[in-house]
Amino acid sequence: MKNIRPRLVGLLRQGYCTPQIAQIAKQLKEPSTTIHYNIKRLEEEGTVRLYKAVFDxxxxxxxxxxxxxxxxxxxxxxxxxxxxxxxxxxxxxxxxxxxxxxxxxxxxxxxxxxxxxxxxxxxxxxxxxxxxxxxxxxxxxxxxxxxxx
Amino acid sequence: MKNIRPRLVGLLRQGYCTPQIAQIAKQLKEPSTTIHYNIKRLEEEGTVRLYKAVFDxxxxxxxxxxxxxxxxxxxxxxxxxxxxxxxxxxxxxxxxxxxxxxxxxxxxxxxxxxxxxxxxxxxxxxxxxxxxxxxxxxxxxxxxxxxxx
DNA sequence: ATTCTTAATTGAACAATATTCGACTTTTAG
DNA sequence: CTAAAAGTCGAATATTGTTCAATTAAGAAT
Missing domain, CATH: 3.30.70.920 (Lrp/AsnC effector binding domain/regulation of amino acid metabolism (RAM) domain)
Structure with a gap:
């Protein structure tokens, strides 16, 4: 047993996540390349700080x-x-x-x-x-x- | 112009993100299938509620x-x-x-x-x-x- | 200790997704 | 009105996630 859990939680608390472009594209009914372009812009401008997990x-x-x-x-x-x-x-x-x-x-x-x-x-x-x-x-x-x- | 931004922000605020298994695997120096297995367990047990963006x-x-x-x-x-x-x-x-x-x-x-x-x-x-x-x-x-x- | 059962780890094959690129369209500024 | 910049988007490619089956490790019961 490698005790992955606590290390995993430690990383997911503060990052190591990413947006689901395909799911967002489906939801907004737009091409995934358009979603991709807009997300990258949000990231470059610093509007999105990071992606992370929310825990119970x-x-x-x-x-x-x-x-x-x-x-x-x-x-x-x-x-x-x-x-x-x-x-x-x-x-x-x-x-x-x-x-x-x-x-x-x-x-x-x-x-x-x-x-x-x-x-x-x-x-x-x-x-x-x-x-x-x-x-x-x-x-x-x-x-x-x-x-x- | 389709005004994607506000709709995007609306979704990313409360979900539509996912963990980066490959990156986590690299960071923790473990096989990505092991990371995958452990993440799915955290999700099934409800320990992780969701993945989302943090904004400026x-x-x-x-x-x-x-x-x-x-x-x-x-x-x-x-x-x-x-x-x-x-x-x-x-x-x-x-x-x-x-x-x-x-x-x-x-x-x-x-x-x-x-x-x-x-x-x-x-x-x-x-x-x-x-x-x-x-x-x-x-x-x-x-x-x-x-x-x- | 030994067996049995369950949980966890892992590599290989496959499926899905993200990313790049280039063409086209729209917007903006002068 | 025109030129430059920003935004959209389909096709091709690269990367990543997921499934599966085999293997190992851990825990429980006799």
Whole structure:
């Protein structure tokens, strides 16, 4: 047994997919070469960033989902990008936004369960520059990544 | 001119993509039939929901991004699913979660600009059952859909 | 341990799809 | 109105996905 699954999931999370030109052509009732031409243009212009898989996160050990509202400490207040970009490398984090309002950063996090979340909050999110966090735990996801669940 | 682009974007947003078996096989240094077998299993088990494109949302008229914290009115308080599922059909909404804490629903919305957001908030999100909303406007996205920007 | 059953891996043959090319058409700018 | 650029599309080719059958590995039961 080669344990292909986790490596596969790792790649499909962030790319290694491609549009189905023939299927799209059929659906739109246009020649596949026309579809091909238009897709390449979208890619060259950077309109399409990449193609990737959307998972049932419960099945890949990421069934616990949570929004994290973050306050930065006065010293880091003017520099949310540094902390945000460093957090970006964690695959548990779906999104990071620098926001207006009462919190400087808004994160969306996926981990296995509540225990894993506690550890993640303690070990990864809490750090120098992060003053306070507020967690909004998702009971149920109705839509995610533009896809209704 | 056939105006292929918007129709194409519409399809690629929610599917019409597929994994690149040959590329994955090369990357993982495994035979492509082995990769094929493992991918089909992920699909059959429902671990992979679908394959889709991730866009530069500024380039598809959705450059304005915002989190919306929603309070439901007392009458709807016990039934966040009805409102959430109805909202799910709008393609401007990236995600909808039923949450713990001070707000029953958390939405993430992408529209063209601030004016469009005002209209969307007024015409779509505000409705019977929605008592109050709080908007956290994203100044800058550092990560989105698990992909660093 | 040994057998049996099921799951996983793999190469070869085949089917389907993507890509290139060139001709033609449409759009745009001056 | 004209020339250049962008878009459409069929035919040929290159690449990739899929099926199949054989082989190996893993797990369960006696």
């Amino acid at each position: 996160y419960k099945q890949i050990e990421q069934g616990f989902c949570c929004y994290v509202l973050v306050n930065l400490s006065p010293g880091e207040y003017g520099n949310p990008e540094r902390i945000g970009k460093d957090l970006a490398k964690y695959q548990e984090i779906e999104s990071i936004d620098i926001c207006t309002g009462d919190w400087e950063l808004v994160l969306k996090v996926h981990v296995k369960d509540q225990d894993a979340y506690f550890e993640f909050l303690k070990n990864v999110i809490s750090r120098k520059g992060v003053e306070r966090t507020k967690s909004l735990v998702s009971f149920k996801q109705l839509k995610s990544e533009f896809v209704p669940v | 949302y500024k380039q598809i008229e959705q450059g304005f991004c915002c989190y919306v914290l929603v309070n439901l009115s007392p009458g709807e308080y016990g039934n966040p699913e009805r409102i959430g599922k109805d909202l799910a059909k709008y393609q401007e909404i990236e995600s909808i979660d039923i949450c713990t804490g001070d707000w029953e629903l958390v939405l993430k919305v992408h529209v063209k600009d601030q004016d469009a957001y005002f209209e969307f908030l007024k015409n779509v999100i505000s409705r019977k059952g929605v008592e109050r909303t709080k908007s956290l406007v994203s100044f800058k996205q550092l990560k989105s859909e698990f992909v660093p920007v």
